Amino acid sequence: MRFIFIVPFLLSLVPAFAQQSWPEDLIIAPEKSNYVKTSTHAEVMDFIKAIQSKSENAFVFTMGVSKEGKEIPVVVLSNTKIKTPAEAKASGKPVVYIQGNIHAGEVEGKEVVMLLMREILLGDKKHLLDNQIILFAPIYNTDSNDKMEKGRRPSQEDSPLEVGLRENSQGLDLNRDGMKMEAIETQALFASVLLPWDPQVFVDLHTTNGTWHAYSLTWAPGYQSSGHPATYNFVNNKMLPEITSTVKSKYDLNFGPFGDYYLREGWPPKNFYTYNHHPRYLVNQFGLRNRLSILSEAFAHERFYQRIHSTYRFVSEILEYTNTHASDIITVNKTAEAETIAEMKAGAGSLKKGVRFKMAPLKKLDNFITYDYIQKQKADGTTENVRTGKVAQYKDVTYHARFEPTLEATVPSGYIIPARFSKLADNLRLHGIKVETLTKSTTLKGEVFQIEKFEKAKQAFQGHAMAQADGKFVSATKKFSKGDFKVEIAQPLANLIFYLLEPQSDDGLLTWNFLDEYLETLKVENKPVEYPVFKYMNKTN
Ligand SMILES: [Zn+2]
Numbered sequence: 001m002r003f004i005f006i007v008p009f010l011l012s013l014v015p016a017f018a019q020q021s022w023p024e025d026l027i028i029a030p031e032k033s034n035y036v037k038t039s040t041h042a043e044v045m046d047f048i049k050a051i052q053s054k055s056e057n058a059f060v061f062t063m064g065v066s067k068e069g070k071e072i073p074v075v076v077l078s079n080t081k082i083k084t085p086a087e088a089k090a091s092g093k094p095v096v097y098i099q100g101n102i103h104a105g106e107v108e109g110k111e112v113v114m115l116l117m118r119e120i121l122l123g124d125k126k127h128l129l130d131n132q133i134i135l136f137a138p139i140y141n142t143d144s145n146d147k148m149e150k151g152r153r154p155s156q157e158d159s160p161l162e163v164g165l166r167e168n169s170q171g172l173d174l175n176r177d178g179m180k181m182e183a184i185e186t187q188a189l190f191a192s193v194l195l196p197w198d199p200q201v202f203v204d205l206h207t208t209n210g211t212w213h214a215y216s217l218t219w220a221p222g223y224q225s226s227g228h229p230a231t232y233n234f235v236n237n238k239m240l241p242e243i244t245s246t247v248k249s250k251y252d253l254n255f256g257p258f259g260d261y262y263l264r265e266g267w268p269p270k271n272f273y274t275y276n277h278h279p280r281y282l283v284n285q286f287g288l289r290n291r292l293s294i295l296s297e298a299f300a301h302e303r304f305y306q307r308i309h310s311t312y313r314f315v316s317e318i319l320e321y322t323n324t325h326a327s328d329i330i331t332v333n334k335t336a337e338a339e340t341i342a343e344m345k346a347g348a349g350s351l352k353k354g355v356r357f358k359m360a361p362l363k364k365l366d367n368f369i370t371y372d373y374i375q376k377q378k379a380d381g382t383t384e385n386v387r388t389g390k391v392a393q394y395k396d397v398t399y400h401a402r403f404e405p406t407l408e409a410t411v412p413s414g415y416i417i418p419a420r421f422s423k424l425a426d427n428l429r430l431h432g433i434k435v436e437t438l439t440k441s442t443t444l445k446g447e448v449f450q451i452e453k454f455e456k457a458k459q460a461f462q463g464h465a466m467a468q469a470d471g472k473f474v475s476a477t478k479k480f481s482k483g484d485f486k487v488e489i490a491q492p493l494a495n496l497i498f499y500l501l502e503p504q505s506d507d508g509l510l511t512w513n514f515l516d517e518y519l520e521t522l523k524v525e526n527k528p529v530e531y532p533v534f535k536y537m538n539k540t541n
Contacts, residue, residue, distance in 0.1 A: 020123065025050035028114050030160065035305040038107040038160045039114070041070050041146050044139045047114050048073050055121040057129065059083045063137060064188025067169045070142035072188060077120055077136065079129035085196040088133050094329050096322050097135045097199035098315060102174045102206070102282075104144035104164035105153045108298050108307040109205025112315055113138040115308070119316075128319045131326035135197060140185060143169035155210045155300040175204070176462050178285040179278075179500060180512040181430050189282075195432045200329050201322055202286045202293040205311060208300045211260040212371040213272075214391045216302060216310040218258035219244075220295040222287030223277040223403055226353040227495040228343075230336040231292050239325075240294070243317045251313050254369060257399060258297050263385050267373045268394045272365060274401040277357050278507040279499055288496045290336040292329060294318065337492050344494045348413040349537040353498060354405025356506040361398045368397040409502050410473070412446060412535035417485040417501075421518075421532055424509055425485040428500065433493050436486045444480065446536035447473040449503040454524040456516075466511050469503050469519075471528060478534055503531040 028047065029039040039047070052058045057079055063072040082088050088095055100109030113136045119125040120134065128134070139145055141164070148162035156163070167173055168183055177186045193199070208218065221235035240257075247253045261269040275295075279285040286293030296314055298307035322329060343351065372392040375383045417424050417435075425435045452471040459465075487497055500508050509515070515532065522529045 022118065023050075023054075026054075026118055026122075028111055030111050030304060030308065033160075035159070035303070035308075036161050038148075038163060038304075039110060039139075040148075041139060041142050044110065044114065045071070045073065048075060048117075048138075051075075051117050051121060057081055057121055058117070061192070063192045064184060066143045067184055068143045072137065072140060072142055072185065074193060075117060075136045075138075077117065077129060077134040079126070082133055085198070088197060091133065093132050094200035094322065094326050095133045095135060095197050096201040096203070096319065097137070097193060097197070098203045098205070099137045099140050100205045101139045101141050101145055102204060103166045104141040104147075105156070105166050106205070106207035106298075107145075107160065107163050108207065108304065108311045109296070110138045110145070111308050112205065112311045115312055116315060116319075120319075125316065125319075128316075128323050131323050132319075134319065135193065135199060137193070140189070141168050141174055153207075153300070156207060157301065159304040172462060175282060176280045178280045178282050179507050179509070180280070180462075180464075180514075181427060187430060190430055190432065200291055200333050201318075202283065202291065203315065203318055204283050204293070204295055205315070206295065206297045207307060208258075208297045209260075210300065212301060212387055213256075213259075213261070213299075214254065214369040214371055215256040216253050216299050216306065217255045217314050218297045218299070219255065219314070220258040220274055220283070220297075220401070222283045222285070222293035222295075223274075224287045225277045225279065225284070225357055225403055226355070226405075226498060227288040228290055228336040228340045230332055230339070231287055231290060234329075234332045235292050235294060239292075239318075239321055243314070243321055246317050247313050253310055253313055255310070255314065256369075257365075257401065258295060259399065259401070261370075261397075263373065267375075267385060268392070269368070269370065269397055271398050271400060272368065273359065274399070277359075277403040279496065280507050285496070288499060289493060290333055290340060290495075292333065340494050341490050341492065344411055345490045347411050348489060349410065351411045352408040353411055353495075354403075354407070355409045355499070355502045355504045355508075356405065356407040357403040358406050359400045360402045360404045362401040363399055364395075365397040365399050366395050368394045370394065407504055409498075409504060410447070410535075411498060412489060413538040414486060414488040414536055415497070415501050416444065416478075416480050416534040416536060417487065418532055419481070419483040419485065421515070422485070424501075424514055424533070427509060427514070428487060428497070431493065431496060431500070433487065433497055433500075434491050436488070438480055438482055438484045438486055441479060441481050443477060444534070444536040445477045446475075446534055448476045448478070448534055449473050449531035450528040451503065451519065451524050451531055452528045454519050454529070464513055467513055467516060467519075468506075469510055469531065471503075471531075473535075476534075480534070501533055503533070
């Protein structure tokens with residue numbers, strides 16, 4: 001009798017202890033180095049070559065080539081091998097795009113994507129391809145990955161020992177480039193992935209920069225600003241809370257919403273602030289494009305292997321969720337897109353949307369966990385905050401993660417860009433926006449914006465002295481010529497068009513100096529200058 005009872009018990013333990021063995025070429029650099037090293041670009045390419053040779057379900061393409069000539073690989077995982085966007089579309093399954101290493105010092109995403117390729121293609125996660133197509137880009141910022149040095153990210157405490165640079169080799173932060181699109185990588189991402197493959201979900205993998213909260217991983221949805229709220233609501237109110245409780249119950253990991261607090265505001269913390277709403281951040285831009293998006297931020301102060309663990313669990317639970325909610329996801333995005341177009345059609349000439357925003361309180365965090373601080377009395381009588389090793393839980397922490405418009409503008413039926421400003425039309429096309437060219441001269445009713453004040457930031461940001469225009473809209477009827485560009489607002493990327501072209505937008509093409517030359521020549525300081533992009537209204541109120 002004893003024997004009979006013991007055997008099933010032992011058997012039930014077997015799967016938990018079953019050891020997976022992998023060939024040498026599928027073992028990643030951190031695993032080989034006891035987590036001292038992160039993978040180089042060449043090692044990532046070798047891994048991809050190896051996995052491609054061992055699996056029927058992987059197709060590899062190059063997103064683009066970096067300034068220094070390094071290929072940016074994308075691996076398509078699907079359970080009947082899909083090689084083209086047309087095949088993906090015909091399958092009816094959503095495409096999920098997951099990207100690592102946008103900031104090449106934040107490296108665990110790159111490693112996790114490789115681990116997941118191994119598990120999904122050859123291990124025990126094959127079911128994740130039942131209802132979706134996965135696109136993995138492990139090493140988006142290729143050039144800077146290999147410029148490894150110690151001390152690059154002080155908050156990461158040299159774990160791994162050396163990591164690459166944040167900016168790309170043009171000196172640009174790839175996560176501030178979503179609107180101006182100056183980086184080779186951004187243009188490649190849009191041209192080779194976002195526009196042809198049309199991912200329904202985007203996950204961008206990062207590491208935090210400093211705040212000693214006590215969450216192993218923090219997340220944020222794409223912030224909407226003037227966009228349709230459905231994608232934000234789905235990610236922020238349903239998907240991420242559910243995944244957060246799953247990782248807590250399955251792996252005892254603490255995940256929570258992304259943010260920072262500031263010790264200068266006193267202790268214990270009263271406020272926790274998310275990042276900005278601007279669509280220059282790729283995750284936010286996805287929101288304006290009516291698609292789901294997730295920012296993942298592993299906790300910088302945990303060791304490299306722990307950050308790999310939490311990011312791995314996060315991404316695999318996201319993929320479990322998207323696999324079981326594939327049709328819901330398609331519906332949410334499709335509805336957001338259809339409602340955006342309908343809203344623009346109905347609202348042109350009267351509907352107002354935000355063009356500048358400020359951060360506002362969203363809710364109270366009642367079980368906020370953080371490393372605790374105490375005050376140290378110094379010899380000169382002053383005090384300073386020192387962090388203890390104790391994790392404390394605080395109530396009544398206000399989470400600032402809502403964005404309120406501080407300035408609004410009226411949605412037009414569309415915009416006319418005079419032919420000489422073709423730079424603007426080129427940028428819109430890079431975003432996937434439909435731009436027509438007038439085939440004959442046309443007279444249109446609408447509004448022009450009179451710029452009364454044009455200011456530029458004294459401090460450069462991303463190589464730009466960012467611009468801001470203020471003034472007023474006045475009704476006008478204007479004649480346009482053959483060759484001028486027409487951008488109708490009633491199209492899927494309506495909210496993005498509005499944010500790019502509105503003269504007072506806080507992240508538009510004017511902000512990024514696309515019109516400096518013109519405006520500076522006309523000297524706004526002497527008399528008001530007309531913003532050259534015209535807003536036409538098919539019906540005026
Ligand atoms: Zn980052």
